[in-house]
Amino acid sequence: MxxxxxxxxxxxxxxxxxxxxxxxxxxxxxxxxxxxxxxxxxxxxxxxxxxxxxxxxxxxxxxxxxxxxxxxxxxxxxxxxxxxxxxxxxxxxxxxxxxxxxxxxKDQAQAKRDQEQAGRDQQQAKRDQEQAARDQQHAKVEQEEAERDQQQAKRDQEQAAKDQIQAKRDQEQASRDQEQAARDQIQAKKDQEQAAEDQRVLKRMISDFVADHIIPNEEALRDLSFNGEELIINGKKQPDSVFKKYSEKYPRFAKGNTSYENGQRQFNGLHIHRN
Structure with a gap:
């Protein structure tokens, strides 16, 4: 929605x-x-x-x-x-x-703490990855240099394996986070484009109001309410013929619950609620 x-x-x-x-x-x-x-x-x-x-x-x-x-x-x-x-x-x-x-x-303070903790978790994940890489290199060097240290090297390898598993989990989670961030950016762009398009269509519709002599000029529009049942302009419900015409020409506004408020001759915004 x-x-x-x-x-x-x-x-x-x-x-x-x-x-x-x-x-x-x-x-x-x-x-x-x-x-x-x-x-x-x-x-x-x-x-x-x-x-x-x-x-x-x-x-x-x-x-x-x-x-x-x-x-x-x-x-x-x-x-x-x-x-x-x-x-x-x-x-x-x-x-x-x-x-x-x-x-x-309290909620704002908790949200801030959660963000800070997320940052610390990301930094810790990076340190874990770096530590895993160091542990792997250390295990390899010990295997090559000392046979008598094989048992110790084995324990180090086991620890390195655990670190690798954790590092892999951290990497997978980081990858999922990046993918989600990318999806969020795409959705945000779509929302911005839709909002811009709605504003352009609204301006065209206001021009049609003027052309149809519903209002004398664009600045005369104070407010409107548009849905699947009625079209109200400046507090006045429009005839069925006008409602039908604009419903067919601007179906997105008609099918949603659209409201517009123009205060002090300045554009205040457009609100479209879609179920």
Whole structure:
């Protein structure tokens, strides 16, 4: 499964939704939220934005200076007068986020240690190979120089044989690692080429939107959602005839779950999720 994530675009959507919730001042008002993975982030002003699924409900909240300034539950804006009813679950969510951050730091530290150990293992494998070669030469010299040392030479040969076996194992493992690295490089190149192609096709599709008078110009496209059931441009679902035309012309975007966000007239990215 290939997934190209646009985290910044998703966070921008969520931030917009929460800001709308904070300014609505109408209890019980419903707000349409975009569906995406749980997240916790801080903006440039230090405000914290959180969205998570907690015990069957979706919570969206915004905090400034560690104080709640906006709250929505399952898409419903909660007025500040009722925030106290949610204090327990909000505290539980923030505590879980705190634990997750601590665990993430531990995982990063462990990953670094694992990388360092892998480097040491590679160096040790090289030393083992060099030692095996020295042991072989030493055994040969002893055989040629002293008959009375045959027994000792035999023991040395046995040890050398063990070293050869280990060295062979190390060489085989190194070879497998190299092959895997080569496969990874090939896949990474394919992914890069596909991403570049997707961007080129996206630009052609946006040009078609302009040509079909769906949008006045390329910069007018704010967002789109394209899948096997519908085509939504700037929040407006397109007619079946338009959906059919673009599904036939751009099947890759239609068959995947494609989303695009263009914030502040700048290209933020393309996200295609394929099952």
């Amino acid at each position: 290939k997934v190209n994530y646009l985290r910044s675009a998703l966070l921008l959507i969520a931030a917009t939704a929460l800001t709308t919730a904070a300014n609505a001042q109408k209890p019980g008002k419903k707000t349409a939220y975009v569906s995406y993975n749980n997240y916790d982030t801080f903006d440039a002003k230090g405000r914290e934005r959180i969205q998570t699924n907690w015990k069957g409900k979706t919570y969206q909240m915004e905090l400034a200076n560690n104080k709640l300034i906006a709250l929505a539950v399952d898409g419903e804006i909660i007025p500040s007068a009722k925030w106290g009813e949610y204090s327990t679950v909000i505290a539980a969510i923030r505590e879980q986020i705190r634990k997750d951050r601590i665990q993430a730091k």
